[in-house]
Amino acid sequence: MSAFIEVKNLSVDFDGKAVLKNINLTVNEGEVIGILGKSGAGKTILMHILRGTENVGHATGEVLYHIAKCDGCHRVEFPGFAGKKCTCGCGDVLKPYTVDFVQCGLYDEERKDVTKRVSIMIQRTFALYGDDSVLTNILNALTEVGYQGTDTVKKAADLLEEVNMSHRMIHIARELSGGEKQRVVLARQLVKEPLILLADEPTGTLDPMNADLVHQVIMDAVKTRNMSMIITSHWPDVILELAHKAVLLDNGEIVDTGDPQEIVGKFMKNYTGIDVKKPNEFGEPIIKVENLTKKFVSVDRGVVKAVENISFDVYEREIFGLIGLSGAGKTTTSKMLIGTVPPTSGSINVRIGEEWVDMTVPGVDHKGRATKYMGILYQEYSLYPHSCIIENLTESISLDLPYELGVRKAIQALKIAGFSEAVAKGILEKQTSELSEGERHRVAMAQVLMKEPLIVIMDEPTGTMDPLTRAAVTHSILNAREKLGETFIIVSHDMDFVQEVCDRAAFMKNGKIVSTGNPKDIVAQLLSEKTTGKKKTDKNNGDKKGPDGIDLDDLSEKDEAKGDVKTDGGCCI
Template structure:
């Protein structure tokens, strides 16, 4: 194999603060490189430097792309194509071409030629047109790279089939589950026919089933397209499963590289044991949910029961988990608990002292009496980007404390959120855009805890955390419950975290409460119930296909390309028409 990318002595600094330091790396064509490291280790910065589409800090060293470029049309291919004929029609041949992304300007033509063949999946970002259908999202991406006419629709259908989301072709993008959105994002990136796919934490916040599906689709794309992939993750399992070679980053430096198993073992050397003792006695119920139902009007599915007649209680000082696949209704349940979303029917009551407050009744004298003692960490959290960390933890949330006391409390709370004392001090005066995604996530967690709420609701609190940070946060949550008497409701796809921290869990599936109890009893049920379903669906589809084949003459067993295009074209028109009709009612409550 030929060397495709060479990174030599790469360093990146922001005002003298190094985020990458003397990084050396070689990537061959068709290879999958896994970048493993804790939050803030420099993984995402390295991905953006490899992407080469924007200026990031002060960059020194070399980022060399060795490619084959047509002497006539400047189309770029892998270096193994050097000397071969280009299909552009001008009889040009592929010539050797090397470009240094570290020194070439953003508008350098050679850099632009190479960048056209690079795709990226950005961490925690679903870059989709939310109000458009899945099909329209893919068609837009194809139009951007020059596809025209009926070929565009056929290509869109092929891409959706490749990422296993063709059954959602006419669905509105924002209504998809997280796993489905990520697959549509991947399809949009594959439009570019990339030589290199940069996947930055592509499955960090997905449930295990969806994460596994995305991993398989990524590897299939690598194998069938001969694509090169660089993937970052804070999860060792992802690197072991996908990577041919692994690199361990720590503090912006390459600590080690080579066999993925060796790198993972080294990474886990610093793992902190999690305290296992959990109190067996809780207080009285503090949250009561009875016959809770929530319905939405969807543009393409009509009335949807996001939550369907569920009932349970959460006790004071309990750590209670909500688990289930993406789109099961967990986040909706947590938002109704917080009084953010009103229920369609049923009730959610929260106890304040000896009084019960109905969270469906608005006003400061109604649900407002409870919300001031509650805090929520959203899955799609946000911080003030141009404010410092200390400002986000005090002034931005109207926490009126003397400066010195505010600093002390901020450091204590950041430690609960998984920072060491020194790291907490170091980031206080940083603006939040200077932090890594994982660091911002933990600052958002600290922001919720600063007001010392009695009830803390957390939606995917470990989505961006590596196992080492997760262990620290797990211990911190257990300590907060023990010392402050706080009650936690945790929505999570991270089954290891659920096992470690939750006293009880509720398993929600398709809006219904399937079971509730000890995590060690309930989590296996989730895994068992999902696996047979996939198998049954495949068997049903195979039987259905076989039946269709037998019932049709052999000469008509396959549709012509033209009829396929016509059907897809009609589907596209129908989707556009439907979006226009239902645009005013989409997302409304029943």
């Protein structure tokens, strides 16, 4: 295998602050490299440098793409093709070239020839035309790369088949579930016939079953197309399953490279588990939910029963988990709890002090009396982009405190959200764009905590966290509960987190709560349903294992049966 990319002594800084330090890395033709590292380690910066379509900080060193290129049509192939006839059929012979992304200007043709064949999937961002159908999204992608074949529609259909999305061709993109969106993103990227796929946390916020489906289609594409891939994931299992070689990035430096098993072991060596004791007893009920139902009317799906007749109590100081596959009704439930989505029927009462507040009655004198003591971290959180971090944690959320007190509280809240004291102090004056995705997510968590809520609802709080950061946050949540007596409702796909942090959990399926109890038992129940339908991918041969594995199309039909698509445009009834 020839070296395709060689990164030599690459360093990147922003105004003198180093974020990548002396990186050396080789990616061979068809090789899959997994990058592990804590939040803020520099994974995304490295991916963007390799993508080569934007200037990222101030870079020194070399990022060499060894390629074979046709002088006539500018087609680029792996270096091993040098001396062979051009693959586009133009008749010219491919010649060896090396392009250095550090030296070469952003708009230089030689760089653009290479970046045309580099694809990226970015964490938490579904780069799709939301109002267009899935098919139109792929046709647009073909137009964008200048595809002029007479078989454009067939080509688009083939790509959708490759990512197992043939059954969703005419669906509107924004109405797809997260896992489906990610598969369409992949199809759009495959249009470029990439030599390398840069996958930055492609499945961070998906439930285990959808994450498996996405990994499977990514891996199948990598095998059948003989692409190289660099994948970052905070789930060590993903690296174990997909990568030939792993790299451990820490604080901008590569501290180890080698066999994925060995590197994952090193990454996890400081993971000590959680030693905060959970209490056996809680206070009186603080939330009472009875026969709660929410129906939406959707243009293409008619009436969707997002939540159907659920009842549960949450006790003061309890950490209560809501788990279930994508589309089960968890987010809708949490939005009804905080009062942003009105229920179709049923009741939600929240106790503030000695008084019960009916959350179904709007107005400051009704549900408003409770909502000011409740905080929610949305899955699709956002920060104020034109304010720095300390402003985001104070003025922007109308917290009127003397500056020094604001800073003190902000540092406390950032520590609960998993930042060390030194890092918390260091980021206060930074703009949100200067933080990594995981760091921004944890600032949003701190923003919720700044308002001293009695009840905290967190929707997918660990989606962007590596296991070590997650352990720090688990610790802090348990400590916060012990010291401050807060009550938490945690909606999560992260089964380890649910088991570690929650006192009790409810399993939601098709809008209903099917069981409530000890988090370990509830997680086991969800996972047993997942494994019944799981098909594994082997990184070495791409075969789909498991005679009992069910077909992807079967799974999709199940998704459809449970209404596994979101419709922002749907209205409430």
